[in-house]
Amino acid sequence: MNNERLNYGDRIIYMEGVVVEVDDCSISVDLKGRLGFFKAPKRMFICDTEPKVGQEFGWNMSFPEQLGPEINEHYVSNIEKERRKKQEMSKRLDNKEV
Amino acid sequence: MSITAETAKAHAHDPAVLCCRAEAGITIEPANLEDPAIFDDLVDSGLLNLDGCLTIEEVLGAKLTKTCDSLAPLTADVLDGVKAPSVSAPAVEEEVAQEAPAAAAPAAAVPVAAGGMLKIHIGEGKDIDLEIPVGALGGGAAVAAVPAAAVAVADAAAPAAAVGEEKIVGTLTRKHFNITEVKRGPETKIEGTTLYIREGIEADVIADQELVKDFKLEIITPELYHTYSETVMDVQPIATKEGDDELGSGVTRVLDGVVMMLTGVDEGGVQIGEFGSSEGYLDENIMWGRPGCPDKGEIFIKGNIVIQEKTNMERRGPMAAHTAFDIITQEIREVMKKLDESLVVDTQELKSIRRPGKKKVVIVKEIMGQGAMHDNFILPVEPVGILGARANVDLGNVPVCVSPLEVLDGCIHALTCIGPASKEMSRHYWREPLVLEALHDEEVDLCGVVFVGSPQINAEKFYVSRRVGHTVEMMDADGAFVTTEGFGNNHIDFASHIEQIGMRGVPTVGMSYCAVQGALVVGNKYMQYMVDNNKSEAGIENEILGNNTLCQEDAIRALAMLKAAMAGEDVKAAEKKWNPNVKSTNVELIEGACGTKIDLVGNEQELPMSEKRRLKYS
Secondary structure, three states: OHHHHOOOOOOOEEEEEEEEEEOOOEEEEEEOOOOOEEEEEHHHOOEOOOOOOOOEEEEEEOOOOOOOOOOOHHHHHHHHHHHHHHHHHHHHHHHHHO | OEOOHHHHHHOOOOEOEEOOOEOOOOEOOHHHEEOHHHHHHHHHOOOOOOOOOOEHHHHOOOEEOOOEOOOOEOOHHHEEOOOOOOOOOOHHHHHHHHHHHHOHHHHHHOOOEOOOEEEEEEOOOOOEEEEEEHHHHHHHHHHHHHHHHHHHHHHHHHHHHHHHOOEEEEEEEEEEEEOOEEEEEOOOEEEOOEEEEEOOHHHHHHHHOOOEEEEEEEEEOHHHOOOEEOOEEEEEOOEEEOOOOOOOOEEEEEEEOEEEEEEEEEOOOOEOOOOOOOOEEHHHHEOOOOOOOOOOOOEEEEEEEEEOOOHHHOOHHHHHHHHHHHHHHHHHHHHHHOOOHHHEEEEEEEEEEEOOOOEEEEEEEEEEOOEOOEOEEEOOOOOOOOOOOEEOOOOOOOOEEEOHHHHHOOOEEEOOOOOOOOOOOHHHHHOOHHHHHHHHOOOEEEEEEEEEEEOOEHHHHHHHHHHHHHHHHHHOOOEEEEEEOOOOOHHHHHHHHHHHHHOOOOOEEEEEOOOOOOOOOOOOOOOOEEEEOOOOOOOOOOOOEOOOOOOHHHHHHHHHHHHHHHOOOOOOOOOOOOOOHHHHHHHHHHHHHHOOOOOOOOOHHHOOOOHHHHHHHO
């Protein structure tokens, strides 16, 4: 299927990370070795016990590969809308606090 | 790794490959053979070539004439005393053999025709009519045998009639009111086909919940479908109970042509909705006509709720949004209760029919229960309401048994905001295709629907799935469906539910979106009958609302598969990789057997192509 577009898709690496935040909806993980951070829905984590900050998780992953140089304007406009909205909302919040 | 005699038997028709080096002169036993389950990968990677390879049943007991290395496929030139392959019994034959006992009850109800012809109609599954001259059965004694046979039939007929009789255990009447226009006005009211929503109702919504900080109401008519919108959290029917009627019985009034649609963000501008979203232009992001989605032409009463900063990821955030939004729906419900009967445009009667003597089936619907955006309110007082309902997370995600009519009367208020393409919104349950199909199928006896939540932790997952197993056992069901929405760790308990039901000897059909991205995490030997809800061209979560949810065509396939499983027929094993042709072949098979045409729903390809999708999927 779509993974035919990957050139290195079979380079699978074992990774580990540390849980840094758990909320009702998501789990945030710092990748060991200063390799970044990710946050994903709880339903995508497999847990034997209740997930807690400080626990370690392991998984296999590969390298994200660029699928092409094209810029998707739809996403750009969504991101821009999102940014403007956040700006407006935070202004509103600031005003309220004053 | 070598296999056991049991595995060898199960894989009798699969290729025979040595698991380790074997010396010439030995007799091939199961212990010498490799598990066929791993062959696909080996063949793919070029490590194994199965050309000319014999099957396991052919090689067992044969003598190896040449020393071979591990993973050597066994061919005729290295073996002595190869057995002839058994031909697997043709499916048709087996069908009749399996169907005949099932036909006993209906057969008794069919009188022996005076013309000396015994007619047996096998209603179960395949509509097979057998006509056998009575003389051929009884020989010379045919004439004398008739009275005796008649007595036997009469004896059998009494219980058979009791067994065969349909029993209506509940009715639900839906009275439809048509709405063609939605306007704002000084008070909430319905005049003719115009619904007015009180101006200033926004303030009540905001005041209702401490966490709700702002609220905006929009009326989206079909001309405005090309409007930008935040992630759609839920789509709900507007319905209310008449008088003191309880959910799932009596009369429900419903508005046609209009739906409630909830969207929301937190004060920081972050979407309420798990991750990813279907934000964008409505007409490019909604799969029209899916059970959970709006239909083209409907008006949306769309509320955008702003909740306290950072509560979007806490349970109380989305709960507050849903609760506050229900203020508007409730105000409309109050008005609907007073509507004059003359405005009813259509009356629909839904019946919960039990069919004793037919195969008893149960539908187990797994719903999300991991936390904030993975929750559902169960059994509110009003259809898809809030009041009186309990969140399944608070109930510990344990199985809750409901009647099919309760499902169709909106007993689930879905708080789920998982991937847009595979989530089941509140409206989905209101029009649940599997419940409708099973209820209307005269060959099965739908005994009920079980909702079970999917907890986060594995120990809890197995705790609830064991309860599911026992629940189904108590029902003495002959077959079961297990469905789930979305994908992820809920597939662990999905598999476990099927195992718990399957190990009690009840054939179980599993239904989920799987295809490419939602491929199952685990499996077990009871997961033989699976139906994929995928509709997207590429087999992925394509961010189009409702695209990969359970539709009528999936329900029809699942029913056909369960009937085949209950009749003891074999269902072919799935292919290693997702192949959309399996679905089309199955649809053709069902169309051929039933003589009906199954209309397949479209997918994202028929929506106006957004730039985003054009680049992403072309």
